[in-house]
Amino acid sequence: MAEVDTHIEFDPLSTGSLRRRITSKAIIYGLLVLFSIYYLAPLAILLMNSMRPLEDIVRTGFIDIPSSLSSQYWVEAWGTFCIGGTCEGVSRFFMNSLLMAVPATIISTVLGLINGYALSKWRFKGADILFGLITLGVFLPAQMTLLPWAFVLGSIGLSNTISGLVLIHTIQGLSFTTLFCRNYFLAVPDDLIKAARIDGAGFWRIFRRIILPLSPPIIIVTVIWQFTGIWNEFLFGTVFTSGANQPITSALVAFSGSGTGVRAYNVEAAAVIMSALPPLVIYVVGGKYFVRGLTQGAVK
């Protein structure tokens, strides 16, 4: 497990003449700024339009200097905007999403850790085949699984419930979490496990005392990956839940559809930002660890 950040990299630009160094730095920062504009533009546009009066937007489009700014659309979006026949804003869908994403993330991560541990550190006959089966799950298109899931949810009485979505996302996520964790644990020296076995520790004790304390980097990766994936997924949410039970992304799908009635773009922009906020915060806060963990786990 190479520590990515402590690596003292060689910097070809630190030698050579001063002028060359200055021009190359200028080019580098220039390019970075250009790219940043490309990357930040959508966020900036969303943010700006979430505070512009609707007339402005309708008249001059989304890209314009706002004539006035107001936070009222945010209040509306959170509390009173009409979505899916009720006018309570996105607040309760937001809560639904939390209720769905948090448990599904936790369960799939925990199971992924255990699976990855069992598959990588207790290699038994057929472990590779099992692993192959599990990874196949990563690639199944969601549209294909809609009807079978409907059948399954119906038969176990979880139609139109958040629990049903938790179940789906957990099982779908297992593939990813197992893949990540297993690859990550491959880098944990087998000798540690051997030493612990000689020390008299069993399967669970080794997991708890040796593996788990080593896992934070990969836990961060799976949590971020799962949470954003589940939070942003809309097809299952749309099809398997309705009304008050919908997660926020599904509730906001109205955006893309050919809904009728006048569009309150500013309120929608505010709602969209709200809906994107949790994954965004997670990425901004955990991005560094995400990248580090990902390279330790995924790229093998």
Place this chain on the structure above:
Amino acid sequence: EPKTNMLHQWAQGSEAAAIAKLGEMFEERGGTWEQTAISGHTSNTLAKLRSDVVSGNAPAAVQLKGPEIAEWNKTGRTANLDDVAEAQGWDAVVAPELTAVMKPTGNWVAAPMNIHRVNWLYSSKKIMDDLDIEIPKTWEDFNTACEKVIAAGKICIAHGAADWSDTTTFDSVVYGMDIDLYRKAFQEADTDAMRSQGMIDAFAQLRKMVGYMDDGINGRSWEQSMAMTMDAKAAFFLMGDWTVASANAAGYKEDVDYVCTQTPVDWGGNGFILIADSVVFFEQKDQDYIDGQKLLAETIMSPEFQVTFNVAKGSIPARTDIDLSKGGFTQCQQKGLADLKASVAEGTLVRSLAHNMTVLQKFRGAMMEVITEYVADSSISPEEAANQLADAVEIQQ
């Protein structure tokens, strides 16, 4: 205690408000109202319905249209409303064009909520006045008018391209040029008719009309297009009567900002392309929900609801026994009802292809693909388009 849970796609705006009214009335009558509003694409609603049926939780009531009703009826899972219908005498009051749809095999399985008219032409009063244009009655008039508008540097047709809106326009074109062709091709899915010269002519007319549009049609919503005409940026807008509700809600005035007339017809007389929103009932196990279905059906068919709902939605009631001069109906709506009656009398009433009132979804979808491609791709010739239309349907047969 009657309960219901209605699945529909009117998630926003005036439509959501209209459906909320239904809920209120249902509750006033002692029911417990629940609804599942699926926003966005129609596929989402249908996917929801399908998954509910597959999972064994078919919704008590679903908003469905046209031949789909018959299809679902065939699955044997729809509820029979004959008792309510008989008690309330639906056969007498429901527009005859609708009864066939609501009773696919002779039994009532659906309750119609409204009748929408598709073939409306909205003209910008200001442009008409400024350029001194008569509102066109035939397609030739229409083309002449457009030339004039274009010459004046304005956009002639406001349009937002999408398969359904392109097809909405084409509905009017085919219907206006040859009503028999419309019936054969669009209601009976007769592929010979689709290959006929009449269809080629219709496509040629459509091509002309695309030329009268600006190049911003892709990705534009129908509300934006509507506003273009209302704001006198474009001369004409071809769209169903839901426009009226939206336009009025947005503060535009009938006969001030816009004028509504039927889309051009080359054969003279009154024409009417119809859509009816309706609610289909699926069989339930829970007695509360069975009771709820009866109550909901009664509520929907009640004159009060028909009035409230249709005022909000811009359409006209599915019951023919309602006086539109009362209760806040607009002039356009009243004109619509009059045209409907005239059309029935003249035998020119048809159902809309674009809005899923004629052929099965699989044919309709295939046909809409061809039409929307034709609108988007000017390299396709009318002949090719006519053949593609027929081919697309033949594949699905």
Place this chain on the structure above:
Amino acid sequence: MSSLLISELRKSYGSVEVLTDINLEAKPGEFVALVGPSGCGKSTLLSLIAGLEDITFGEIRIEDRVVNNEAPKDRDIAMVFQSYALYPTMTVRENMTFGMESRRVPKAEQNREVARVAALLQIEPLLKRKPSQLSGGQRQRVAMGRALVRNPKLFLFDEPLSNLDAKLRIEMRTEIKKLHQNVGKTTVYVTHDQIEAMTLASRIAVMHKGLLQQYDTPKVIYEQPVNRFVAGFMGSPTMNFLDATVVKEGKGLILAGSSGEVLPLPEGKFTALQQGQKVCFGVRPEHFSPASQNRAERVGGISVLVEAHVDMVEPTGSETILMTTISGQTAIVSCEPDDTPEQGERMELAIDMRKICLFDPITENRL
């Protein structure tokens, strides 16, 4: 009684047999070194003793009890790994108590044990640190501490020193030796460094390709290797092997490529040799000496003189290594710095004939 008794042991991974018919016995208190080149199966054998892998065939007894089917924790062994395998998230103290906790040893006893071992290894100041805060040598010591706390019946070491640099390796080697003399536990010690094996072990097991080549004391292994592999593997610089032919009815040798000088063999040692037989003549670098300083004769041995050309001189400080050519064959000679000739010189070398070995060039066994 024997502390460890391995009989007819075999181990296969799938169709590949990595250990073939191993028989090995360790007396109580013995220090057994397993040496052999990389991949010869040393670690595998250790894993089998520890119970970390399943035995394919054969039997392992620890203190006369068959342990074939016992879990590692029930075998009462301790193991030190090449990578130390310290639990990275635990402190040194926790590393040491982890095993006792698993076995539910009372807290008080745990503390007593840690104190005892920490004192023994002088790691008291480190007890609160994490492994990442330790130097290589300290980690090594902690790893041993972890093995020592439980007072097991058998110690297993898998190349415990090979991650240390040269100087530290020598220091720790001595420490391990002291420790073993103090604690007196039976130990099986895997290494591929033959000097470690020589200095530490009471007996050395030399392995090659899954087969046990020789199992004997360091002295016997060094002086009477059973075959050319063992002879070449033990000793640094490695033993020189020169082609030769037996003459004088088995009483002398002629080096291939020489102008015919006969090297007389010591009496009574190589009686089975046939006239004209081809042999491989093995001489260790330190058994050459400059004729002027004839070491062999000095200590009362018999020696013969050969002429050598010095191709290269490598002074290491305490000794000097000469690359030489003798009768057209290359030979490495080690000599004292004071005796060092110049590069390119011709010199007379004395060979200590008591110490030489002869091998069959085909079977490679010692004659």
Place this chain on the structure above:
Amino acid sequence: MSSLLISELRKSYGSVEVLTDINLEAKPGEFVALVGPSGCGKSTLLSLIAGLEDITFGEIRIEDRVVNNEAPKDRDIAMVFQSYALYPTMTVRENMTFGMESRRVPKAEQNREVARVAALLQIEPLLKRKPSQLSGGQRQRVAMGRALVRNPKLFLFDEPLSNLDAKLRIEMRTEIKKLHQNVGKTTVYVTHDQIEAMTLASRIAVMHKGLLQQYDTPKVIYEQPVNRFVAGFMGSPTMNFLDATVVKEGKGLILAGSSGEVLPLPEGKFTALQQGQKVCFGVRPEHFSPASQNRAERVGGISVLVEAHVDMVEPTGSETILMTTISGQTAIVSCEPDDTPEQGERMELAIDMRKICLFDPITENRL
């Protein structure tokens, strides 16, 4: 003319000075070894010579041209790295031609060069392979090949052998020595293995904490280290340092803890010593010998006898290391296997007094 001339060189990373006032000169064809413990700045110095890092202060000249501000590629040097740093995705041939391609050397010449170097290093059969298909020794050779193709003015090696196992290291060491003798290029060779430095270098630069301690021939470094650090660093096992007091007006020593025996110092060597002065008495392990085999006297030296207690015996095969106690101070003694005493024995040891060193216990400089 000198091939490399370093004057008053300093290097800091931020506020940390890692190289302080380094002066070093290499004559054409010289083989300079840089040794020192880990972190002393060896690699940094090499990077400065190569131009991979900026110089903080001072001057570097290659063949009398100041190169301070030249890019690495313009300095006409070649470098071999510890990790070999072969380009993993290129074949051996491509690895060797990459530099020439960068310099737009004509294809024909490239082929000629590769052929020449491949023949020299006997790597022709490997030319089509990727580095991952090579063994450690082969990679080493290819890395050298890459350095050789361009016929540079200066060769830089950064611990080229430290990734190899003991046996291979010795072989490759000899190869490098041969190669240098063949090619005759000026070479700067970093290692922390003092034996490598001793055997290879024409001059050794011993570094410690960013300071150059001593720069001289191997013989001088080994026999006349300037201070205790150099003395301890060079030589394995390391030099013994015993506390002692000067007596007899500077002509004798008494070991601390001894019962008062005076060890006479050789005449004329330590004239500056004061009566009663505390000194640190340094003796290398090989300069002890059992009294019975008094090596020193044998070669005509002067020796004194001391009594020692044998604490431990470590036979390595070719020699035997004894851990002993002399007057209560521990000393490591190396002796021949035949002279090996038993553990626990008392014995008389002869010290070769010509070879001893004395250090000031405070400044640690040699007296």
Place this chain on the structure above:
Amino acid sequence: MPDSNTNKRSVTQLIQDYLPQIVLVPTVVAMAMYVVVFSLWTLWLSVSTSTLLPDPSFGGFGEYVALWKSKRWTVAYQNLFIFGSLYVLGALFIGTLLAILIDQRVRFEAVWRTIFLYPLAISFIVTGTVWRWIFHPQTGVELALHDMGWLSAQFNWITDRDLALYVVVITGIWHASGFAMALILAGLRAVDGDTIKAAQIDGASMARTYRRVILPSIWPIFLAVAVVLLQFAIKTYDLVVALTQGGPGVSTTVPAIVVYDLMFQRGQIAQGSAAAVMILVALAVVLIPYALYMSYRRRGEENTHG
């Protein structure tokens, strides 16, 4: 004769021994259902007579024929390959460029990295919606340019059937290139610094060093990123729905949209399933060679170690 197979272990011992397998049982059951049963179910539906609802009776392979005769499907499948390759290559290219820029010891590295990585947190729906606003001539850049007085400015790719697919590609790249950047950057950091020094001494320019030495040596990362992105590409649905709804015409339709429409809007479950199977085929085309290659490589590695 000693026999290691005499098994005298107790039941608890057995459970202990098989614990690794036992803990995997729930996952294996779930995945077997999810992967095997669901796939077979779809496969079966694709040759059944299902229409509105699943119907298990066999209906032959007609749906596959009909599917491939449909223009929308062929366009969608073709788009998948165009979009897939441009998206993957584009994201890799931009990602590499960004990684190289950040690798030059820039200041505020974390800030740049976050800027480039955050799109990954944004759902495709939102991504598509916002970019539609930007690209649409009546709301976005073109309008802004007109408002600024540049009346002849034209930026209507999204409404041009020949260019709209590239809008989807650009948007996809916006979303994914940060991911590529992050992994490649980590790869660059892990490259042996000595090889870079060696290249400098060998006289290679910086560009040449990256091109010939550094980037080639991290190709496994490129491969891994490419596979992750390709499976995103193949599953692409929400992005297109939100951005172009498959239009103008059918010019930007992708298979996942067709599947969804066939299955749910049009009530052609059999044909929809056939389309889904074709997506699986596309996936297999990508994944099977990758899997084979990886196992080949792993075996190769084992051999060189052994």
